[in-house]
Amino acid sequence: xxxxxxxxxxxxxxxxxxxxxxxxxxxxxxxxxxxxxxxxxxxxxxxxxxxxxxxxxxxxxxxxxxxxxxxxxxxxxxxxxxxxxxxxxxxxxxxxxxxxxxxxxxxxxxxxxxxxxxxxxxxxxxxxxxxxxxxxxxxxxxxxxxxxxxxxxxxxxxxxxxxxxxxxxxxxxxxxxxxxxxxxxxxxxxxxxxxxxxxxxxxxxxxxxxxxxxxxxxxxxxxxx
Numbered sequence: 001x002x003x004x005x006x007x008x009x010x011x012x013x014x015x016x017x018x019x020x021x022x023x024x025x026x027x028x029x030x031x032x033x034x035x036x037x038x039x040x041x042x043x044x045x046x047x048x049x050x051x052x053x054x055x056x057x058x059x060x061x062x063x064x065x066x067x068x069x070x071x072x073x074x075x076x077x078x079x080x081x082x083x084x085x086x087x088x089x090x091x092x093x094x095x096x097x098x099x100x101x102x103x104x105x106x107x108x109x110x111x112x113x114x115x116x117x118x119x120x121x122x123x124x125x126x127x128x129x130x131x132x133x134x135x136x137x138x139x140x141x142x143x144x145x146x147x148x149x150x151x152x153x154x155x156x157x158x159x160x161x162x163x164x165x166x167x168x169x170x171x172x173x174x175x176x177x178x179x180x181x182x183x184x185x186x187x188x189x190x191x192x193x194x195x196x197x198x199x200x201x202x203x204x205x206x207x208x209x210x211x212x213x214x215x216x217x218x219x220x221x222x223x224x225x
């Protein structure tokens with residue numbers, strides 16, 4: 001490209017932009033995967049019937065965020081509904097033990113019956129799932145707020161918006177002319193977005209992994225008893 005003669009660092013900046021774009025795309029894909037893991041847990045242990053969500057490569061970042069937001073809002077609504085009923089039907093001390101995951105064996109049986117009544121059908125591990133999801137519901141709220149920032153235009157420039165539409169479109173979007181300032185502006189946008197989205201995504205993914213590990217530990221223990 002002719003402008004590279006005047007701005008020899010542009011090729012390096014373009015490579016950095018592509019790398020950051022891929023990092024953002026990978027985070028989004030991991031968030032979708034984690035959400036589907038959460039869906040599996042809730043469907044199995046809380047008798048829910050959520051459908052898996054899927055990244056659409058040909059859609060914009062905003063469109064993919066909307067898919068995730070809609071799904072998480074449904075999950076949040078279900079958790080809030082279950083939580084409200086448990087508060088009404090459990091003694092306050094049992095409810096607090098549920099959230100702190102400190103139920104004694106005799107407590108566990110009582111809570112299990114209540115959870116089963118609330119969810120219709122429940123597994124032996126349902127109280128653990130409910131306790132973790134209610135206690136750490138802020139994790140869902142955090143990732144949702146980040147997705148809302150992208151759909152609402154907080155990071156609205158074209159360079160970030162076309163992250164799922166392919167590298168060529170990203171380059172074309174910012175390089176009507178390939179001046180250094182355009183590249184640097186796009187790179188700053190990615191840096192700003194990643195500085196907020198990456199930690200929120202990692203916390204979200206870690207919490208869902210924690211739920212699954214906790215379930216696996218209890219399942220192994222029960223098999224040994």
